[in-house]
Amino acid sequence: MLTRLANPARFMRASGAVLPWLGLASAAVLAIGLVWSLVFAPPDYQQGESVRIMFIHVPAAWMALSVYLFMAVASAAALVWRHPLADIAAQAAAPVGAGFTLVCLATGSLWGRPMWGAWWVWDARLTSVLVLFFLYLGYIALVNAFDDPGRGVRAGALLAIVGVVNLPIIKFSVDWWNTLHQPASVFRLGGPTIAISMLLPLFVMAIGFLLLFMWMLLLRMRTALNERKAQALRLYGQAAQLGESRRRAAAAPAASIRGTATRAGAGG
Amino acid sequence: MTAAFWGLFRRDLRLSWRQGGEIGLVLGFFVLAVLLFPFGVGPEPRLLARIGAGIIWVAALLAAVLSLDRLFAADYADGGLDLIALSPIPLEVSVLAKIAAHWVTTGLPLTVLSPVLAILVDLDPAAIPVLVFGLLIGTPALSLLGAIAAALTLGARRPGVLISLLVLPLFLPTLIFATGAVEASLVAAAVRPHLLLLGAVSLAALPLAPLATAAALRQALE
Numbered sequence: 001m002l003t004r005l006a007n008p009a010r011f012m013r014a015s016g017a018v019l020p021w022l023g024l025a026s027a028a029v030l031a032i033g034l035v036w037s038l039v040f041a042p043p044d045y046q047q048g049e050s051v052r053i054m055f056i057h058v059p060a061a062w063m064a065l066s067v068y069l070f071m072a073v074a075s076a077a078a079l080v081w082r083h084p085l086a087d088i089a090a091q092a093a094a095p096v097g098a099g100f101t102l103v104c105l106a107t108g109s110l111w112g113r114p115m116w117g118a119w120w121v122w123d124a125r126l127t128s129v130l131v132l133f134f135l136y137l138g139y140i141a142l143v144n145a146f147d148d149p150g151r152g153v154r155a156g157a158l159l160a161i162v163g164v165v166n167l168p169i170i171k172f173s174v175d176w177w178n179t180l181h182q183p184a185s186v187f188r189l190g191g192p193t194i195a196i197s198m199l200l201p202l203f204v205m206a207i208g209f210l211l212l213f214m215w216m217l218l219l220r221m222r223t224a225l226n227e228r229k230a231q232a233l234r235l236y237g238q239a240a241q242l243g244e245s246r247r248r249a250a251a252a253p254a255a256s257i258r259g260t261a262t263r264a265g266a267g268g
Numbered sequence: 269m270t271a272a273f274w275g276l277f278r279r280d281l282r283l284s285w286r287q288g289g290e291i292g293l294v295l296g297f298f299v300l301a302v303l304l305f306p307f308g309v310g311p312e313p314r315l316l317a318r319i320g321a322g323i324i325w326v327a328a329l330l331a332a333v334l335s336l337d338r339l340f341a342a343d344y345a346d347g348g349l350d351l352i353a354l355s356p357i358p359l360e361v362s363v364l365a366k367i368a369a370h371w372v373t374t375g376l377p378l379t380v381l382s383p384v385l386a387i388l389v390d391l392d393p394a395a396i397p398v399l400v401f402g403l404l405i406g407t408p409a410l411s412l413l414g415a416i417a418a419a420l421t422l423g424a425r426r427p428g429v430l431i432s433l434l435v436l437p438l439f440l441p442t443l444i445f446a447t448g449a450v451e452a453s454l455v456a457a458a459v460r461p462h463l464l465l466l467g468a469v470s471l472a473a474l475p476l477a478p479l480a481t482a483a484a485l486r487q488a489l490e
Binding site: 152 | 420424433440483488
């Protein structure tokens with residue numbers, strides 16, 4: 001499947017067919033999830049209505065981690081197998097992941113103000129997610145820092161793989177350190193500690209975020225491929241123009257020489 | 269291979285010694301960065317004693333970052349790096365020799381100088397050995413992790429700024445555990461766990477960073 005799609009032309013056809021359906025599905029699922037979580041889900045007995053921020057915050061945090069992992073795996077595939085679409089996928093995913101991380105940090109901050117009494121606390125979970133945000137930014141900056149785009153992509157791929165050490169730190173920070181951030185309550189041994197009436201809209205939102213990511217990823221990958229195609233055409237056009245003028249320049253003196261030769265021949 | 273390791277190590281030391289000034293520049297930056305804080309937050313001894321260790325560590329991080337761009341850049345520019353990569357000894361070993369030389373010319377002088385600065389910021393004398401020992405076992409991680417960023421940014425348009433953006437997030441664990449150790453010694457709590465974690469960061473970076481750095485150098489020289 002991945003090898004079949006390695007052909008950019010085939011990828012463009014397949015992604016073009018899937019793209020509108022992905023967009024529609026993500027819009028629909030997110031609409032259902034938002035109405036369910038913001039209107040119908042019960043308020044928390046302790047946190048009251050502000051628990052509804054969690055329906056954005058938690059899926060955004062999941063996506064922030066997953067997108068980074070996706071980016072690292074795609075980077076590894078680009079380095080190991082030179083899969084032609086893998087580096088494009090990694091590059092396309094980075095700003096989206098940075099966006100999810102920012103949403104996660106911002107919503108957490110909005111929730112922290114009424115609950116903890118502070119916009120920001122320096123505990124391990126928050127700090128490590130902030131580091132994740134800077135890893136995304138560093139990746140984007142590094143990829144764009146070279147005159148040769150290939151260099152930037154390869155350097156960025158290595159950085160993405162190095163940054164993976166941060167993912168387990170984020171995931172287990174709430175267990176290793178005594179943090180203000182609550183410990184895991186969904187994916188834990190012994191089952192989730194959240195009421196099913198809140199868990200279901202949470203999962204709907206998570207699926208919506210996942211579809212949104214896939215839609216944006218394909219859209220950005222297609223844009224990147226089209227940009228490459230446009231640049232290749234521009235270069236081809238310039239080369240053709242250059243070749244044409246060279247041929248004319250080369251043809252002109254040759255004609256004059258031939259002209260003198262014929263004249264000389266006529267004279268002789 | 270050992271001979272080659274020490275040969276490269278000595279060469280880098282000699283280069284940075286004879287080019288002169290570079291160690292002095294880094295140390296000068298370190299001292300000045302620490303001295304700025306009493307002006308910035310006010311000269312009250314109690315406050316300075318409270319935040320002194322953090323100031324010294326942050327200044328050490330910044331000084332280390334400042335010195336990173338010269339780690340491979342000169343050899344990359346004059347082609348020496350190509351020869352090092354072509355030589356029969358593994359690039360990882362050469363990288364480790366260069367990192368060791370970098371630590372001896374930055375991390376070690378910073379560590380040696382730190383007790384003086386600790387006195388300047390009124391740090392509790394009991395905490396000074398913890399600070400110095402923390403710098404001694406923590407600064408190798410700065411050279412090791414920094415080498416990855418220095419290799420990744422070879423040939424980039426603005427390597428200096430880029431290195432700090434890439435590397436400062438990676439330095440956070442070292443900073444957290446090192447200042448945690450000093451904090452603990454100030455309140456007479458157990459220092460050992462913090463120092464163990466600090467050493468663990470350096471030890472984990474010791475085998476992994478040369479691998480990543482060598483990979484980055486290979487793609488830079490490709």
